Amino acid sequence: MKKTEYDGIRTYTIKERNIYLLGLAGQNIIYNIIGAGLQYYYESVIFLPALAVGAIMTLARVWDAFNDPMMGTIVDRTRTKWGKCRPYLLFCPIPILIITVLCFTSFGFYTAPGANHTAIIAWAAFTYVMWGMCYTVGDIPLWGITA
DSSP states (O other), X not given: OOEEEETTEEEEOHHHHHHHHHHHHHHHHHHHIIIIIHHHIIIIXXXXXXXXXXXXXXXXXXXXXXXXXXXXXXXXXXXXXTOSSHHHHHHSHHHHHHHHHHHTOOTXXXXXXXXXXXXXXXXXXXXXXXXXXXXXXXXXXXXXXXX
């Protein structure tokens, strides 16, 4: 990674900054797809009760408040020939893609309004929490590398 010196501060080239901006844009796009699209999918396509969807998303964000600092600590302690953040940025997009697809997959758990939703609620909670964890593994290093 080519770096220039400016008053003792290491900076990245314009090309490197644009690549990081592209990564940040991709992260934000996928976050918004999950944030808005998944709620619609849960409530209008597979008919989960709004209370269950709200509980799933709230509990996942509470867990996220704990796992973000943990991931930050893991990144800080990472020592590789590629640096602290780059290994996560190289290997994380594929799991994020897979879990994003799984979030929108119900494997036949479709239920009609008023039916027992236990299995699909468990699946929705599992995939959404896993998505949040995979997203954290890619997001924390991406913001860390731009700092």
